[in-house]
Structure formats: C-alpha cells, structure tokens
Amino acid sequence: MKKQVKRNVIVGQSGGPTAAINSSLAGVYRTAKDRGYKKVYGMLHGVQGLLEGRYTDLSEHIRTGLDAELLKRTPAAYLGSCRYKLPEIHEDKSVYEKIFKILDELEIDCFIYIGGNDSMDTIRKLSDYAIITGAPVRFVGCPKTIDNDLALTDHTPGYGSAAKYIGTSVKEIIRDGWSLETEKGQVMIVEIMGRNAGWLTGAAALAKGEDCDGPDAIYLPELPFDVPSFVDNVRSILKKKASVVIAVSEGVQTKDGKYVNELGGGHDYVDAFGHKQLTGTASYLCSVINKEIGCKTRAIELSTLQRAASHCASRVDILEAYEVGGAAMKAADEGDSGMMVVIKRLSDDPYQAGTEVKDVHKIANDERLVPREWITKDGTYVTNEFITYVRPLIQGDVAPIMVDGIPRHLYKPGFQELL
Numbered sequence: 316m317k318k319q320v321k322r323n324v325i326v327g328q329s330g331g332p333t334a335a336i337n338s339s340l341a342g343v344y345r346t347a348k349d350r351g352y353k354k355v356y357g358m359l360h361g362v363q364g365l366l367e368g369r370y371t372d373l374s375e376h377i378r379t380g381l382d383a384e385l386l387k388r389t390p391a392a393y394l395g396s397c398r399y400k401l402p403e404i405h406e407d408k409s410v411y412e413k414i415f416k417i418l419d420e421l422e423i424d425c426f427i428y429i430g431g432n433d434s435m436d437t438i439r440k441l442s443d444y445a446i447i448t449g450a451p452v453r454f455v456g457c458p459k460t461i462d463n464d465l466a467l468t469d470h471t472p473g474y475g476s477a478a479k480y481i482g483t484s485v486k487e488i489i490r491d492g493w494s495l496e497t498e499k500g501q502v503m504i505v506e507i508m509g510r511n512a513g514w515l516t517g518a519a520a521l522a523k524g525e526d527c528d529g530p531d532a533i534y535l536p537e538l539p540f541d542v543p544s545f546v547d548n549v550r551s552i553l554k555k556k557a558s559v560v561i562a563v564s565e566g567v568q569t570k571d572g573k574y575v576n577e578l579g580g581g582h583d584y585v586d587a588f589g590h591k592q593l594t595g596t597a598s599y600l601c602s603v604i605n606k607e608i609g610c611k612t613r614a615i616e617l618s619t620l621q622r623a624a625s626h627c628a629s630r631v632d633i634l635e636a637y638e639v640g641g642a643a644m645k646a647a648d649e650g651d652s653g654m655m656v657v658i659k660r661l662s663d664d665p666y667q668a669g670t671e672v673k674d675v676h677k678i679a680n681d682e683r684l685v686p687r688e689w690i691t692k693d694g695t696y697v698t699n700e701f702i703t704y705v706r707p708l709i710q711g712d713v714a715p716i717m718v719d720g721i722p723r724h725l726y727k728p729g730f731q732e733l734l
Contacts, residue, residue, distance in 0.1 A: 321351050322422040324644070326373075327358035327365065328392040328459075329399070329430035329437065333473025334480075334625040335636035336459050337725075338387040339429050340394065342640025343457065344373050345383065347425070350648050356421060359734050362428070362437055363399035366413060369733070370421070376727050385725040387633055388715055390625035393725060395734040398433065401440045404447070411444045418452050425453050425647035429640070431460030431471070435655055435679040442653035442675065456655035456675050457643035459636075461622045463514035466681040467673045468657035472639055473622070474514060475632030475708035480624040481507060482521025482709065484617060485530055485562060489522060492558035500557045501611040502549055502604050505530070506597035508621055510566040513537050513685045515621065517697040518705055519562035531556075534563045537684050538694040539570035542578075545600065546607050548695060553610065563600065565593040575599060594618070626722055630711025635668065642670040666707035 324347045328336055340357075347355045357376075359369040371394075377383055386393060402410055418426065426441065428434050435456045442454040458465050461477035485505055492503050507516040513535025523529025531552050534540060552559050567575045579599030597614035605612050635658065642656045654672040661667040689701040715722035 325356040329361040329434040332391040334476040338636035339640035342637040346641040346644035360395035361397035363397040389724040429457040453652035455647040464512040469660040472636035475629040478518035479709035486522035499610040504597040509564040516564040536566040540567040
C-alpha cells in the first residue's frame with residue numbers, strides 16, 4: 316500500500332480573542348510539525364483574510380522554543396481574527412470555489428479553525444462543501460470562547476482564564492468599596508460579558524472565601540430581569556451594609572425580551588452574525604439606583620480586560636488550550652472532518668479531563684446555557700454546584716516572561732502591518 320504523502324496545514328482564528336487562544340495555535344503548529352507536515356500556514360484574520368489571499372508561513376514566526384512559550388502567553392489572536400459569516404452553500408457557491416481554489420494552490424490537507432459558535436458554523440459549511448465536491452481537505456474545529464457556551468463540551472479553553480480574572484477583579488472591587496464610607500452608602504455594579512449565557516457572570520462568585528463575602532448579588536441572562544425587583548433588592552442590601560457590589564451580565568433582558576442596556580439608549584452596531592453590541596447595562600442600572608435610592612453609584616465594565624488578561628491566566632486553561640489544539644490537528648491528520656474537539660471531564664477532585672471529537676453539526680449555532688438548577692431559586696446568585704464546576708478550571712498560574720517589568724509577547728516587526 317502506497318504511503319500517503321503529507322502536504323500542508325492551514326490554521327485560523329475567529330471571533331472574540333481569549334487569553335488562551337494562542338496556546339491552541341501553538342498546539343496545532345507543534346503537532347502538525349511532529350506529524351510530518353511540510354508547512355503550517357496561518358490565515359491572517361481568519362477565513363475573511365483567506366478569501367483575500369492573506370496568509371503566512373508560521374515557521375517564519377515560531378522559530379524557537381522561546382517563541383512557542385511566548386506565543387502561549389500572548390493574549391488576543393496572534394494571527395488576527397474576524398467575524399465573517401459564510402453564506403449557505405446554495406446561496407453563493409462562488410465564495411466556496413474561491414476558498415477551495417486557494418486551499419488547492421497551497422496544497423492543504425488539513426484546515427483547523429479556532430473559535431466559538433460562529434466559527435464552528437464555518438467548519439460545518441466548509442466540510443459539507445468538501446463532501447459535495449470530493450475535495451480531499453479535512454476540516455476540524457478547535458473550541459475557543461470565554462463565553463463557555465459551546466454545546467457538547469464540558470467547557471471551552473479561554474473560559475478558565477476569564478473566570479479567574481473576573482473572580483480576582485470582583486474581589487478587589489469589593490475590597491476597594493469596603494475602604495470608603497459614604498453617608499447613604501454606595502452601590503458598585505460590575506458589568507460582565509455574556510450575551511445569552513451567564514457562565515462568566517457566575518464566575519464573580521469565586522470572589523467569595525474566608526477573607527471575602529463575595530458579591531452581594533449576581534444576575535445572569537438565563538432568567539428575565541425585572542428592574543423594580545432589582546431596585547428593591549439593592550435597597551434591602553443597603554440596610555445591612557454600606558458598600559454593595561453586584562455582578563450583572565451585559566445580556567440581561569426584561570421578560571419581553573428587551574436588553575436592559577437598550578432601556579438606556581443602547582447601541583445600534585450589529586455584527587455579521589446579527590449580534591447587537593451590548594454595553595451600558597451597568598451604567599443604566601446605576602442611573603436607576605441613583606434616581607430611586609439617591610446613593611453613590613459606580614458602573615464598572617470589565618469589557619476587553621476579561622478576555623485579554625494573560626497576566627492572570629489559569630495554568631489549567633493554558634495547558635488545556637494547547638492540548639486541544641494538538642488534539643484538533645491529530646483528529647484531522649487521522650481522517651476526521653466536520654468535527655470539533657471537546658473536553659470531557661473525568662473528575663472534579665482531583666480534577667481530570669480528556670479530549671474527544673464530536674460532530675460539528677450538533678454544535679454549530681447551538682448555545683449551552685447555565686443550568687437552571689445552578690442558579691438560586693430567587694435568581695440573584697449561583698449555587699455551590701456552579702462553583703464546584705468552575706473552580707478547577709482557574710487553578711494554577713502561568714508566569715509571564717517579564718522584560719523591564721512588563722510582560723513580553725510574541726511579536727515580529729512588520730507582522731502587524733501584514734495583518
């Protein structure tokens with residue numbers, strides 16, 4: 316039997332970055348090289364950049380072991396990301412013809428895409444087109460999203476580091492609020508990312524421990540948000556303590572389906588997948604509290620910080636991201652296509668997990684929400700089951716490589732201009 320000659324691999328990053336996404340990229344690259352592939356190309360700004368003929372040979376950027384270690388510790392998408400929605404195959408075949416022509420010219424055997432829900436939709440469509448046309452390219456998804464809302468996986472790389480940052484930051488905010496006294500008390504509302512899933516907001520509960528009471532309330536988007544009830548709860552807490560800290564998801568909605576941030580004006584920007592920009596929830600709620608109660612308020616949006624804080628990354632998260640990248644490359648090399656790597660938890664204490672692959676058609680365009688039983692009956696906090704689930708994912712630290720007191724990232728002069 317004639318041995319198959321291995322050609323090249325191409326990898327891309329898509330959607331919102333994380334502190335661990337580049338660790339997955341490093342895992343893909345190392346595994347591809349170990350398995351005998353000639354070149355590993357990186358798409359510049361995902362499939363959108365690929366359509367424009369923009370890609371790079373990763374061996375020109377990852378030349379040493381130090382480069383690989385720096386890449387693991389570099390936040391944001393090293394290759395550049397995108398939010399590009401491929402049309403359905405029957406809507407516009409020309410887009411697919413162009414992509415597959417480029418893949419053929421580059422002699423690509425394996426296409427790895429690191430991303431979340433929308434990115435898995437891209438893998439679904441490309442793998443389906445490959446089946447229709449008989450193209451030899453294999454398409455495998457590598458999970459990534461701080462939102463932790465991908466179906467069929469216990470959790471996603473990127474979430475553990477974001478959860479660690481959120482728990483740490485909320486604890487520091489609580490300590491700061493305790494330091495200052497005001498006549499009528501003060502309320503600090505921390506706005507945390509999460510459109511429809513409250514995994515990130517629930518992580519605020521990690522601030523609770525022997526030296527901290529944790530946030531006074533946590534509001535997730537899985538349940539309808541009632542503004543008058545929220546005000547009543549704040550008023551009740553203020554009777555017991557002078558400083559109140561509340562975590563709220565940016566995506567909380569009223570029972571009629573309106574985002575709370577829209578009550579204060581909201582934002583009109585909508586991305587390629589139809590997602591509205593969500594920001595301003597904490598500011599609106601602070602204005603309501605100020606009007607109804609008259610106390611000092613402060614709106615705190617963690618915003619980009621919660622996904623870019625590589626200095627506060629979880630060691631478990633970085634290691635798993637690397638392993639998942641390697642597993643995606645291994646799956647593609649061994650013939651899988653139209654699949655995504657998932658993490659399977661084996662035990663909580665001691666924490667153990669492994670990887671397997673699942674059909675991307677059962678993952679794309681689906682959302683995994685926080686179970687109702689992991690939210691308290693009154694909807695203002697998460698249960699111990701939630702904390703037991705998330706705590707193993709934030710363990711350990713990844714020490715930054717410091718230069719002149721600041722973390723060093725992987726950067727090549729001129730590469731950003733290419734992006």
